Amino acid sequence: MRVFGMNYDTGFVSGGSTTHEPFDPATVRRDLHVIREELHCDAVRITGGVQDRLELTARLAADAGLEIWYCPFTYNLDRDELMAFVLDGAERAERLRRDGASVVYLAGSEISMMTNGFLPGRDLAERATLFTDPARLREAVPAAQTAVREFFAEAMPAIRERFAGPVGYASLPFEAVDGAAFDIIANDAGYRDANNAAAFP
Template sequence: MRAKGISYDTGFVKHGRNARRVFEPETVRRELGIIRDDLGCTAVRVMGGDPDRVELAAGYAADLGLEVWFSPYPLERTPAEMLALFADCAERAERLRRRGARVVFVAGAELSLMNPGFLPGEDTDERIAVLGRPDELRAALPAVRTRVNAFLAEAAAVVRARFGGPVTYASVPLEGVDWAPFDLVSVDVYRSSAIAEGFAAAVRGMVAAADGKPVAVTEFGSACYRGAGDRGALGLEVVEY
């Protein structure tokens, strides 16, 4: 399976509020058409924290003949809340799959950074800050990986009970994911000046270590504007604001 795709953000929900205030169905349909026709994509990862929005956009994408990566994105949610979100979205994704669409279910993304209970930190900013403290991160990693994999095993079971297509998870390398419960290996990889020299080799190594499973790069890029490094190597503020 090989697809050229892009992510489509339907809005992330945090503390009951949706970060994308304007969500107009006709605009969504038009933008997905641009993704297919102008960008030449064959797949789209439909992301967001609102299941109704994700389902609507995913349906439009399927109508356009795109492969749909149905991707609920929990943000600052407890494990129980995440499992409830995945269960709801897995049922929606299955309805779409039974219509004849090509659907991959993405059981969350970067859970250790975006949600409490894995890495130290009360919110996303605090957890991301740990990445800049190597000694603290190194000490935390064994427990983080144990918690992440225990949760993902449960999440995969919840999804598979409701969804009959392929399942994956959009990981970050630090999580050390056990890919046994999943059909595809998916990793978010960002190229920065600190790792540029070995970046290509690292990606090849990731593919070689996948034991024959398909590999997807679910996020990639670099911060390419002046001042991007002021608040972290990825310059996330330009994406969010």
């Protein structure tokens, strides 16, 4: 492997709060030091739905000597809100890169499940019920795949204008993302292990 890393959640936004409260920069700095010096990682994927937290954490990660995988992970935005968030993130990631940090930009995470309008349902709980009904899921997936492809057909040229480093996307397997659009193919919920290594490149 080129890098050995882990995920650091800066706060997944849901229900008026986040999954990282309180968010204290001194604690974040200490956590990143542990990731680098005690866990011996050389990279960190920084996720979350608050841009200022993502950027601050990424700067602290750079200070700690970590490669940054800058990854917006949003919830219940609509398509236009997601586009604005992803492009803002690309600009912030580029500022970090120009300041000397090693940065990979992941242009979102699991957007078909986490964003309104890609799959049926008003929120994640409703969309998740699709997985209990295979017939509904089979019916919904092709439209979601088309919507994801259309989103990135618009987003990627704009991202490339804003960010000059390598770009990937943290996809769900059923999204069938066109990997040719990205420099790095990244997949959430599809992991290589001893059981599937022979068939999972």
